[in-house]
Amino acid sequence: MTMMERGLAGGTAPGSEAAWAALAEAVLEPRRLARNRIVAGGRSDPAHVPFDLLRTRMLRALRERGWRRVGITSASPGCGKTFVTANLALSVARRESCRVIALDLDLRIPxxxxxxxxxxxxxxxxxxxGRTAPADHLRxxxxxLALGLNAAPxxxxxxxxxxxGTAAALARIEAGxxxxxxxxxxPPALACDDVLAILPRLDALLLVAGAGITTPTQIRSCEKLFGETPLLGVILNRAEDGPVEPYYA
Incomplete structure (x- = not known):
């Protein structure tokens, strides 16, 4: 695949190959991933299959519309949105022709x-x-796969x-x-106004519903909150299979 052929939305920007290669590296330890049920980095655990299905459907939708930025949220805490984000990112990264960046924008409880x-x-x-360049932050x-993680609320x-500045930072990441x-x-969409604040910076959303946690009323409330921002789908997740996040203070 040539540089011009790469990408869902118009090919690879000049210089991005070198910029990507120059990023400092992070190593994911298999035992830690397994402990947190992050299974989509390989094919050894059959639990990777739903994430591969989600990946393929998502990439097709993004390609058809020329989109890149997808927010992953839930109605309330404890539904496993971070679990889904991590597994989906690893599943996308297994596609040789796809680059994926995962950003932790749950700024209250990263x-x-x-x-x-x-x-x-x-x-x-x-x-x-804007105090740190993307090249210095991403790993x-x-x-x-590149990660934009967060050490503190x-x-x-x-x-x-x-x-x-947030819009500018996302634009710099895309351009570079x-x-x-x-x-x-x-963060959970109904727990605070953070999702509402970031909506104009996103192309689409995925909503994670926790089995036994999320109600139909909450899903309808989220759809109303999202307004014109497209909802790619609602993912039913068993919250106990992923990291359980604490409630916001």
């Missing part, structure tokens, strides 16, 4: 680093505010997500690295 067994990550607040896992999350997909792990 948990993507923990789910992936990563320590010592930087503050994503500095990336969104590459293998040839096709942010005091003013909705305000930060709504600032023009030409990812095929950017997956954003978001």
């Amino acid at each position: 948990s993507l680093a923990k789910a992936l067994g990563q320590r010592g990550s930087a503050r994503i607040e500095d990336l969104l505010a 590459r896992v293998g040839p096709n 942010v005091g003013n999350p909705a305000e930060l997500l709504e600032e023009p 690295f030409a990812p095929d997909v950017i997956l954003c792990d978001l």
Whole structure:
């Protein structure tokens, strides 16, 4: 595949190959992933199959519409949205022709680093505010996956997500690295106004519903909240299969 053939939405930007290769590397430890039920990095666990199905359907929808940015949220805490984000990112990364960047934009309770067994990550607040360049914040896992993790909660999350600086940071990531997909792990949609604040920066959403947790009324409330932002689908997840997130204070 040539550089011009790569990408779901218009090919690879000049210089992105070198920029991607120059990212500092992160290593995912299989035992830590297995402990958190992050199974989609390989084919040894049959639980990877639903994530591969989700990946294929999502990539097809994005390709047809020229979209890249997908937010992953839930109605309430404990539904496994971070679990889905991590597994979906690893599933996409198994596609040789696809680059995926996973960003932890749950600024109140960041948990993507923990789910992936990563320590010592930087503050994503500095990336969104323009104090840190994407090349200094992102960490590459293998040839096709990059992580934008977060080490600490942010005091003013909705305000930060709504600032023009966040839009500029996402644009810099796209321009510099030409990812095929950017997956954003978001907070629960009905727990705070953060998802509402980030909606204008996204192309589409995936909603994770927790079995025995999420109600039809909550799903309808989320659909109303999302407004004109397209909902790619509702994913039914058994929350006990993934990391259980605490409720917001």
